[in-house]
Amino acid sequence: MTRIRTGPPPRSPIGESVPRRDGVAKVTGAARFTSDLSVPGMAWARIVRSPYPHARIVSVDTSAARAVPGVVAVVGAADLPDVNLYYGHALADHPLLADGVVRYAGEAVIGVVADDLATADEAAALVDVEYEPLPVVAGVEAALADDAPAIHERQAEARPHRGFEEEIRRDHPNICSSSTHAWGDVDAAFDGAAVIVEGTYRYPKSYAFAMEPYTAVAHWTDGGLTVWSSCQHPFMVREDLARCFSLPFSAVRMIVPYVGGGYGSKSYTKIEPLTAALALRAGRPVKLALSIDESILTTRGDGAVVTIASAFDADGSIRGRRAEILLDSGAYAENSPLVARKAANRISGPYRIPAVEVHCRSVYTNTAPASSFRGFGAPQGNLAGESQMDEAAERLGLDPLDIRLKNVADRGEPLWPGVRGLDATLRDDLCLAAEALDWWTPPKPGHGRAIGLSASDAGSEPVSTALVRVVADGSVTLTVGSTEIGQGSATVLPQIAAAEMGVPLERIRLLQSDTAAVSFDRSTGASRTTTLVGLAIQRAAADARSQLVEWAGETLAEGGPVEEAPGGVTVGGVDHDWGAVVRAWFGGPFGECIGRGYVRRAGTTAEMPPFWEIGCVGVEVSVDEATGQVRVERLVTVGDVGCAVNPQLVESQDLGAAIMGLGMALTEELVYTADGTLLSGNLVEYRVPRAGDIPAWTSILAERGDGVGVYGAKGGGEGSLNPIAAAIANAIRRATGARLREAPFTPERVWQALQERDRAGG
Amino acid sequence: MAEMIDVRFEVNGREHALRVEPRELLADVLRLRLGLTGLKVSCDIQVCGACTVLVDGLAVSACTYLAVDADGRSVATVEGLAADGRLTPIQQAFIDEAAFQCGFCTPGMVMAATALLAEKPAPTRAEVVAGLEGNLCRCTGYIPIVEAVLAAASSTAGDDGQ
Numbered sequence: 072m073t074r075i076r077t078g079p080p081p082r083s084p085i086g087e088s089v090p091r092r093d094g095v096a097k098v099t100g101a102a103r104f105t106s107d108l109s110v111p112g113m114a115w116a117r118i119v120r121s122p123y124p125h126a127r128i129v130s131v132d133t134s135a136a137r138a139v140p141g142v143v144a145v146v147g148a149a150d151l152p153d154v155n156l157y158y159g160h161a162l163a164d165h166p167l168l169a170d171g172v173v174r175y176a177g178e179a180v181i182g183v184v185a186d187d188l189a190t191a192d193e194a195a196a197l198v199d200v201e202y203e204p205l206p207v208v209a210g211v212e213a214a215l216a217d218d219a220p221a222i223h224e225r226q227a228e229a230r231p232h233r234g235f236e237e238e239i240r241r242d243h244p245n246i247c248s249s250s251t252h253a254w255g256d257v258d259a260a261f262d263g264a265a266v267i268v269e270g271t272y273r274y275p276k277s278y279a280f281a282m283e284p285y286t287a288v289a290h291w292t293d294g295g296l297t298v299w300s301s302c303q304h305p306f307m308v309r310e311d312l313a314r315c316f317s318l319p320f321s322a323v324r325m326i327v328p329y330v331g332g333g334y335g336s337k338s339y340t341k342i343e344p345l346t347a348a349l350a351l352r353a354g355r356p357v358k359l360a361l362s363i364d365e366s367i368l369t370t371r372g373d374g375a376v377v378t379i380a381s382a383f384d385a386d387g388s389i390r391g392r393r394a395e396i397l398l399d400s401g402a403y404a405e406n407s408p409l410v411a412r413k414a415a416n417r418i419s420g421p422y423r424i425p426a427v428e429v430h431c432r433s434v435y436t437n438t439a440p441a442s443s444f445r446g447f448g449a450p451q452g453n454l455a456g457e458s459q460m461d462e463a464a465e466r467l468g469l470d471p472l473d474i475r476l477k478n479v480a481d482r483g484e485p486l487w488p489g490v491r492g493l494d495a496t497l498r499d500d501l502c503l504a505a506e507a508l509d510w511w512t513p514p515k516p517g518h519g520r521a522i523g524l525s526a527s528d529a530g531s532e533p534v535s536t537a538l539v540r541v542v543a544d545g546s547v548t549l550t551v552g553s554t555e556i557g558q559g560s561a562t563v564l565p566q567i568a569a570a571e572m573g574v575p576l577e578r579i580r581l582l583q584s585d586t587a588a589v590s591f592d593r594s595t596g597a598s599r600t601t602t603l604v605g606l607a608i609q610r611a612a613a614d615a616r617s618q619l620v621e622w623a624g625e626t627l628a629e630g631g632p633v634e635e636a637p638g639g640v641t642v643g644g645v646d647h648d649w650g651a652v653v654r655a656w657f658g659g660p661f662g663e664c665i666g667r668g669y670v671r672r673a674g675t676t677a678e679m680p681p682f683w684e685i686g687c688v689g690v691e692v693s694v695d696e697a698t699g700q701v702r703v704e705r706l707v708t709v710g711d712v713g714c715a716v717n718p719q720l721v722e723s724q725d726l727g728a729a730i731m732g733l734g735m736a737l738t739e740e741l742v743y744t745a746d747g748t749l750l751s752g753n754l755v756e757y758r759v760p761r762a763g764d765i766p767a768w769t770s771i772l773a774e775r776g777d778g779v780g781v782y783g784a785k786g787g788g789e790g791s792l793n794p795i796a797a798a799i800a801n802a803i804r805r806a807t808g809a810r811l812r813e814a815p816f817t818p819e820r821v822w823q824a825l826q827e828r829d830r831a832g833g
Numbered sequence: 834m835a836e837m838i839d840v841r842f843e844v845n846g847r848e849h850a851l852r853v854e855p856r857e858l859l860a861d862v863l864r865l866r867l868g869l870t871g872l873k874v875s876c877d878i879q880v881c882g883a884c885t886v887l888v889d890g891l892a893v894s895a896c897t898y899l900a901v902d903a904d905g906r907s908v909a910t911v912e913g914l915a916a917d918g919r920l921t922p923i924q925q926a927f928i929d930e931a932a933f934q935c936g937f938c939t940p941g942m943v944m945a946a947t948a949l950l951a952e953k954p955a956p957t958r959a960e961v962v963a964g965l966e967g968n969l970c971r972c973t974g975y976i977p978i979v980e981a982v983l984a985a986a987s988s989t990a991g992d993d994g995q
Contacts, residue, residue: 094928097936098920098943100871100911107870189854280971282875282883282937331873331937332971363876557935557972719931723973727934730974754876754969762965762975 072722074715075503076774081714081782085570086774088719092562092581093329093555104329105286105301106360113288114143116349116359117191119181119198120368121173124209124437124747125222126202128171128180135197136183141190144353145198146182151348157227158311158344161235162247162404164227165440167315167344173202174222174402175437176747177368179345184353188360209747211376211397211434214245221245222402222435235408247400247433248408252415254488255426260391264382268462272455273813274796275740276374276399279444280759283331284366289347290356295322296347301330303337303554304594309586311340312347327584333556334731335443336370338596339406367752371741372444373410373433374399375451377418381459387467387474392459394418396431396452398441405442407433413528414448417793420456421486421497421526421683422478437747443596445731449527449686449793454814457523457797461804471801472505472522479524482777486526491678494777494785497524500687500709507707507769508689518704519806520691523794529786530681531597532672536590537607539568539615539666543657545639545650546578552592553604554584558788559720560600566716567605567781571612572649573637590667598684598786601716605781606676607668615666619649622656622664675779682778685711686790688729690766692802694809699822701803703733703766710771713778713785722770724788732795734760737815808832840904844869845913853900860884860895863910871911871940875969882968885941885948886910892948892967911940914947922985923947932981934972942968946982955986 080086096102133145148156148168156166169180181198185191208214208222221244229239238248261267287300295318302308305325312323330337342359350357361369379394396414400407415431431448464474476498483492504522505511514520540548549568555561565579572579582589592604616635623633623640631643639648647655653662670676689707694700708725715721738758742750751757778785800811809824837852844867853862863869863886873883874896884895887909914921923946926932933939942965949956949964956964961982962975970978 088931090928091931091933093936094933095920097933097939098911098924098927099915100869100940102936103870104873104937106873107864189856280969282873282881282935282969282971284875330935331875332935334971557933559934723931723934723977726974726976727972731971753878754880755878759969759971760975761969762962762979765962765975765979768974768976 072718073771074718074774075771078776082570084566084576085716085782086718088717089562089566089576091559092565102329104283104331105288105299106283106331108288108299108328110288110290110356113356113358114184114186114353115188115191116182116184116346116357117188117195118179119183119195119200121169121176121178121180123173123202123204124176124207125205126173127205128169128173129201129203131181132199133181136194139190139194139197141186142183142194143186143355144184144349146349146352147180150352154348155315155317158315158340159404160230160307160311160339161406161408162227162229162239164223165403167348175439176749177439178402182345182349184349184357207437207747208245209437209743209745211399211436214434214436215243219245222437238408238412245435247404247435248411250412250415250431252419252429253427255391257391257393257426257428260426261382264390265385266383266463266466267380268459268466269380270812272377272379272458274375274451274454275735275814276441277372277444277735277739278367278741278757279334279336279372281332281334281336284361284363285342285369286360287343287346288356288358289350291350295324297324297326298343298347299326299328300343301337302327302341302343303333303556303596304339305554305584305586306552306591307594308340308343312343315344316347324587327554330554330556334445335447335596338443338594341369364753368439370405370442371401371439373407373441373451375414377452377455379455379459381463383463383467385467387464387469387477389422389424389478391426392419392424394429394455396429398431398433399436399438400433401436401438401440403440405440407441410443410448414452417449417527418452418456419487421480421493421524423480423484438743445728446789446792449525450732450735450796453525453793454796454800457794458800458812461521461801472501472510475501475522475524490528491680493526494683494779495685495711496775497685500685500711500773503771503773504687504689504707504709507771508691508705514691517806518691518693519802519804520689521798521801521805522689523798525686525790525793527684527789527793528680529597529684530599530603532593533603533670533676533681534593535603535607535670536592537604537611537668538590539572539608539611541615541619541649541653541664543650543653543661545574545648546580547572547574548580548582549608550582550589551604552584552589553600554595556595558724559717563601563716563720564604564608567608568612571609598788599681602682602778602780602784602786603670605784607670609668609781611666611668614668615664618664618666619652623647623652626655682785684786684790686793687711688791688794688798690798690802692799692806694803694806694821696807696825699818699825701737701799701816701821703799706766707769708771708791709773710787711773712787713776713780714774714782715772716784718772721772721787725770725791726768728789728792729795730760730765732792735814736796736799738817740815838901840901842903842905843907845910845916855901857900858896859898859900859903862900863895869910869912873937873940875937882945883938883941885944885968887944887948890948890951892945911943914943922988923950923982926981926985926988930977930981930984932973932977938968938970942970942978949982950986955990958983
């Protein structure tokens, strides 16, 4: 590891790779995930799913299923007149069980609840549903045809406070949302260009494969609803549940145990309303634990078709960019309107471009619904945008590194009008990556290298809170609404509290992700936690310290003047730790000081985005021309994170993200036929990277203190994924002369591209 | 109700006598009936290795191993590794190298590594990579896991077993 740091080292334990706090629990099997959870009296649910990609439900006969001994309830949409069936934080278009129509193969139609899973399985097989098939559109081009059947007959309600009203426009019934990203005079930019590169690039429909499938347990109790779920955003799920069941937000308690992987795929609401509805009808706690095959059918990543043109001057200066992005968003909106907006925003790249016009449409198709997935529109557009940087360099006879250095935005420059200036020095990041990749030494024959860059408007909404509670022995309970999904927040956030309170790390206890017990956080995603929750903790600690200093003045001041010191106060030369102050103020061995920290769109976090998330990678690939097999031999990641609070964990994110990107670049694709059949809906045919696929890795951390967060931190975790596919495509080109524009770059596609190269050359 | 079959097997050194259905999977018996939830079930089709346990010392996928086939055998799960309260070198190395994030693959990964080092106490890097091909991890990118297994191997080099 190389760490590039400017400025003084922050105070201990910031910047230290302290061991993960969940380590012992996770290596001994003691860590409890929602999958592992049982509640007394709990029944099990199994879902009957549609075999048709688009059909009207003619009739449902559940009598045989109900007759199976041990069956508690068999529930369809018609059995839930007291429930608001439709949920969705952007567009309320998704019924928790099919409401007369199914819109993709695998959609949930009937829920069967039984004493045990085997009985639920047996009964589910006896549910008889009669369907009338409807015409199917399983790809974006088909869905946008003039005579395409409408997948949603009525326009769903846009949730006002998500800010999508403008984008939920229907110039075609199968358009879910439209986003535009434009400035400058694009026509003029293209008219005067020396070189225009044009092309269409395709990014696959993908599956995040969080190894823990979607799982929830719902229990109606204490006058409200308690749900345990493997989810990232418990507070947002709480709101959807409250709307479905007409409850106050506070009557819904969401508890998130350890989460077996998220990567965005457990953002927002999934199976929680369904599980709660089944528990309501069953009159018992219900566990719904999907299989991986069912999880693939629950949420996937948006596939993209990107038609793009970029105009350049002869010296390589980029003049303008036009792009049309079509996202295959599947049967329901989920979070695709936001993915569409971000895909539009992010395709212009971290470059100084005088004129841009991007239109992105999220399109309904009869396939499994797409939603958030790590990178969030960025990788889809980056494949196109970064490929075009290399294509332009080639046409102009420039080095791909030089064309990026020529165009990359400087620190402080907004990437488009009205946004926060860039909080990174990308020129230096590019040079670090190039150096680590031995850019100026030619690679072996059959090998090729490339450097990829991205900057994403990340951090989501800057809305977080934290409580720092100093108890009578001076130890601290830290509560946050942010979820530990493996990224390491359960380790990093106590590091921040320890540094801010001057209390040893082992005396900080963290409580997360129980909406009845901790204070609000908007979400765990968009790489926001260290930056924004970190700020909330810093403010909560400052609030606690200021109260404690005041309390010391009230109760200990007869000893002399009170001065704040690390971990407590000094009064007339005598040290009192925070616990002593609490005890003195309450007048006994008890009491608690509650420090509150709020972050909102104000002050340093007023300007959007809260930070720019940087992706800067280098790859070297080898290509076997006989088979088309591509192997990534070397990988360089530059983690430009402002301040690495826990460097080992930052590097973990960089590598994990890059390898996930490698999967989608080389092997991962949810393949649908034109009639809506999923061909790769399991872990054999959807092939994720394995231990043998991993390249040699060089990790660089760039810590320039330039982020808005604590100690200059800003987010990481998605960045290294975003530019990987384009970097691999560009490296394949440099290795072989073949240009790949459709990911994944499978042996077949590479081989075809090599044939094309030979035909063109011959 | 299908016929029930009496089976006896040892799990982490303790004898269990159970009456199981022929279709019951070892993973479900361990997790749901014996409360040993350390092993995880993910892919269901013997691809991901999250459910790896040892049967008579051999790493198997409990998601596709019938409980009746464990009759008369000895099963080891992750819960049995640090039964004396001390982490094994592999477990400690996983913590030191941050060889996990979400931790869902970790019990299976640790058991696969345990079987690997039992068979090959001083593996090469390539042997570790090959030994872990049957265990998927979606978080880490594998390098920290390979490093952890190599570190555990070298930390026990020269020991007479454990």
